[in-house]
Amino acid sequence: MNIIVADYSGFCFGVERAVKIVEETSVEGKNVYTLGPIIHNPQLVKKLEEKGVGVKKLEDVKDADTVVIRSHGVPKEHIETLKSSNVKIVDATCPFVTRAQNQAAILSSDGYFLVVFGEKEHPEVKGIISYANNGFVVVENAEEAEQCIDFHDKIGVVAQTTQNRAEFDRVVDVLKLRCNELKIVNTICNATTHRQEAAKKVALISDIMYVIGGKNSGNTTRLYEICKEICPKVLHIETKDEIDKSDLIGVENVGITAGASTPKFLIDEVIEFLKEVEHAGE
Ligand code: SF4
Structure with missing residues (x-):
């Protein structure tokens, strides 16, 4: 059985940076919390909890808490609320997400109607739209853009950083x-594109593919969907415990990829498990 791990599997730059910031902050002080889960990976959030880092909602934050802002950012108003109270703010927002927020603010103040291509309920998108003050709409695909965007003199468009580039082009x-003047700011992060391309390559040559990552992780789910279009059997798992050995009978090539929020230890555990299955000749 060949185990093929896609390039760029696991933590991206922004997630690695955010986790490092949280860990360093937890060593330095007490009452450290993240505002919502720092990343969309339940196993890592649990590990951080064991190190004393809790998860809080904005309304539960108390004076003297240290609050770490997650990698995909929070709405502007949340930062303003925190600044008006006696808490220490540590900003772990990924610089690429900050760029998307800043571009939304610039387009709005330059008089563009803002279109955000992304998931309406995703925290990153909620953060980005909080910077729009000249009208905005969020669309999840080109069909939705067709249906709900009226004609505007000036339209500016940005994307959730983890969105699919091909669909962004269709929205554009x-x-x-729908406008006289269109300003396109591609805020999709390279980490996403690289992961998706590398996953496709592995899906093409795999009989079965495991996509590892939080079930609540948008970028992992998109990797799963992309691979599913190519590989005959694709499974989205969070840990090795979800692997059913009977799926591996007669399989020659097993592909692995993992979302940008999947820690290395979870990928290593899956690889080890697959090696054990192979050695046992199961
Ligand atoms: S996927 Fe890109 S934008 Fe999102 S946290 Fe990672 S590096 Fe930052």
């Missing part, structure tokens, strides 16, 4: 016909 094609 729709917008070209």
Whole structure:
């Protein structure tokens, strides 16, 4: 059985940075909390809890707490609320997410109607739209853009950082016909594109593929969907415990990829498990 691990599997730059910031902050002080889960990976959030880092909602934050802002950011108003109280703020927002927020603010103040291509309920998108003050709409795909965007003199478009580039281009094609002036700011992060391309390559040569990552992780779910279009059997798992050995009978090539929020130890555990299955000849 060949085990093929896709390039770029696991933590991206922004997640690695955020986790490092949280760990360093937890060593330095007490009452350290993240505002919502620091990343969309339940196993890592549990590990951080064991190190004393809790998860709080904005309304539960108390004076003297240290609050770490997660990698995909929070709405502007949340930062303002925190600043008005006696808490220490540690900002672990990924610089690429900050760029998307800043671009939303710039487009709005330059008089553009803002279109955000992304998931309406995703915290990153909620953060980005909080910077729009000249009207905005969030669309999840080109069909939705067709249906709900009226004609505007000036439209500016940005994307949730983990979105699919091909769909972004389709949204842009729709917008070209809905305004006199279109300003496109591609805020999709390279980490996402690289992961998706590498996953596709492995999916092409695999009989079965495991996509490792939180079930609540948007970028992991997108990797799963992309691989599912190519590979005959694709499973989205959080840990090795979800692997059913009977799926591996007669399999020659096993592909592995993992979302940008999946810690290395979870990928290593899956690889080890697969090696053990192979050695046992199961
Ligand atoms: S996927 Fe990109 S934007 Fe999102 S945290 Fe990672 S590096 Fe930052």
